[in-house]
Amino acid sequence: xxxxxxxxxxxxxxxxxxxxxxxxxxxxxxxxxxxxxxxxxxxxxxxxxxxxxxxxxxxxxxxxxxxxxxxxxxxxxxxxxxxxxxxxxxxxxxxxxxxxxxxxxxxxxxxxxxxxxxxxxxxxxxxxxxxxxxxxxxxxxxxxxxxxxxxxxxxxxxxxxxxxxxxxxxxxxxxxxxxxxxxxxxxxxxxxxxxxxxxxxxxxxxxxxxxxxxxxxxxxxxxxxxxxxxxxxxxxxxxxxxxxxxxxxxxxxxxxxxxxxx
Amino acid sequence: xxxxxxxxxxxxxxxxxxxxxxxxxxxxxxxxxxxxxxxxxxxxxxxxxxxxxxxxxxxxxxxxxxxxxxxxxxxxxxxxxxxxxxxxxxxxxxxxxxxxxxxxxxxxxxxxxxxxxxxxxxxxxxxxxxxxxxxxxxxxxxxxxxxxxxxxxxxxxxxxxxxxxxxxxxxxxxxxxxxxxxxxxxxxxxxxxxxxxxxxxxxxxxxx
Numbered sequence: 219x220x221x222x223x224x225x226x227x228x229x230x231x232x233x234x235x236x237x238x239x240x241x242x243x244x245x246x247x248x249x250x251x252x253x254x255x256x257x258x259x260x261x262x263x264x265x266x267x268x269x270x271x272x273x274x275x276x277x278x279x280x281x282x283x284x285x286x287x288x289x290x291x292x293x294x295x296x297x298x299x300x301x302x303x304x305x306x307x308x309x310x311x312x313x314x315x316x317x318x319x320x321x322x323x324x325x326x327x328x329x330x331x332x333x334x335x336x337x338x339x340x341x342x343x344x345x346x347x348x349x350x351x352x353x354x355x356x357x358x359x360x361x362x363x364x365x366x367x368x369x370x371x372x373x374x375x376x377x378x379x380x381x382x383x384x385x386x387x388x389x390x391x392x393x394x395x396x397x398x399x400x401x402x403x404x405x406x407x408x409x410x411x412x413x414x415x416x417x418x419x420x421x422x423x424x425x426x427x428x429x430x431x432x433x434x435x436x437x438x439x440x441x442x443x444x445x446x447x448x449x450x451x452x453x454x455x456x457x458x459x460x461x462x463x464x465x466x467x468x469x470x471x472x473x474x475x476x477x478x479x480x
Numbered sequence: 481x482x483x484x485x486x487x488x489x490x491x492x493x494x495x496x497x498x499x500x501x502x503x504x505x506x507x508x509x510x511x512x513x514x515x516x517x518x519x520x521x522x523x524x525x526x527x528x529x530x531x532x533x534x535x536x537x538x539x540x541x542x543x544x545x546x547x548x549x550x551x552x553x554x555x556x557x558x559x560x561x562x563x564x565x566x567x568x569x570x571x572x573x574x575x576x577x578x579x580x581x582x583x584x585x586x587x588x589x590x591x592x593x594x595x596x597x598x599x600x601x602x603x604x605x606x607x608x609x610x611x612x613x614x615x616x617x618x619x620x621x622x623x624x625x626x627x628x629x630x631x632x633x634x635x636x637x638x639x640x641x642x643x644x645x646x647x648x649x650x651x652x653x654x655x656x657x658x659x660x661x662x663x664x665x666x667x668x669x670x671x672x673x674x675x676x677x678x679x680x681x682x683x684x685x686x687x688x
Contacts, residue, residue, distance in 0.1 A: 268618040278509030379626040
């Protein structure tokens with residue numbers, strides 16, 4: 219007799235199976251699967267054994283006392299709700315720069331001297347510098363987590379679902395910045411973002427539980443390609459450009475590449 | 481609002497939107513405990529759970545104009561809270577990972593690895609019988625799940641949410657969400673089976 223899998227039995231217990239009748243019939247005849255289902259049921263019974271401390275009868279009142287003074291606070295703008303708090307400062311900077319770029323763009327529509335047009339290009343470049351700097355910071359964090367994770371012994375699978383989720387978010391951003399860098403003619407950044415995209419995609423598309431061997435392969439790739447080092451170099455260059463916008467980023471520009479002339 | 485007459489959620493929402501700020505109190509007092517229970521199970525401690533409750537009711541107030549009158553306010557604020565809880569727990573995990581990269585929970589840490597803890601325990605039936613111990617084991621096992629898995633199992637098992645509803649919170653699709661629930665149960669099972677074995681065998685009258 220072919221036994222039902224654990225997944226089928228959990229789905230049956232959860233009411234999430236299309237084979238409800240078939241599995242029920244099988245369970246009537248198969249004591250082994252019946253015992254397996256009982257073992258699964260024991261897990262759910264154990265879940266129920268986990269108590270939640272009672273916050274008290276007046277809990278609702280206490281919550282109200284805490285939040286009532288804050289109800290008058292200004293409703294956050296839509297973009298504030300999309301981002302976690304520590305990203306707000308960076309995002310605010312980007313938004314301000316975008317507005318500046320827009321204003322500068324309007325000026326450059328008039329037949330004005332070349333200098334004003336160059337200023338607009340500088341503003342656009344600065345937008346890219348700030349946004350990519352933030353992106354690289356978060357990418358560096360993901361790579362560091364993988365590279366510095368302790369070596370695994372045995373065959374215990376490694377859960378990378380959290381890192382994987384963040385890598386998935388970063389892939390989308392990475393593509394956007396790569397396209398912008400391409401338009402801006404910053405080949406060094408394009409090349410680094412290219413390499414990053416491939417690794418981020420690998421991480422995002424991996425199973426969320428990796429064998430120690432598969433985990434080691436990703437880690438080695440990060441090490442061998444010196445990705446963390448490259449990210450830090452580009453990020454440092456961007457930080458310097460952010461601190462001193464007038465300085466030309468010669469060290470980060472590949473030879474023979476010129477910034478887009480307006 | 482203090483006239484002793486039972487005010488429905490819909491009426492309280494309507495009055496709040498009309499500018500009666502105190503009408504919102506009815507909604508907060510009525511639904512705080514349900515949201516707290518869910519938040520506690522996801523966050524694993526009372527402090528974070530209380531933070532989730534307060535922030536969720538603040539967000540619900542700020543977004544109240546988006547609330548559709550024919551919907552259930554309790555369900556709506558529950559979803560806001562579940563969304564906020566999963567974001568908070570991801571953030572917390574990321575912060576912990578940054579601080580403790582060399583010894584991340586869920587890997588080699590004997591302190592939090594429920595399997596290691598189980599191995600350290602004496603398997604005698606007397607020790608296994610304590611439900612408080614079982615609750616502790618379950619808490620540790622839940623802490624080992626990913627934020628998505630933890631949210632999914634809390635919403636599914638304790639609060640009976642549908643797969644689509646969970647998928648909306650996880651920003652995922654139905655199949656992936658079913659898999660997330662399955663993985664969560666499977667991981668809990670792996671962590672708890674050695675602990676439950678004695679009880680189970682006795683309950684079923686078999687050798688397990």
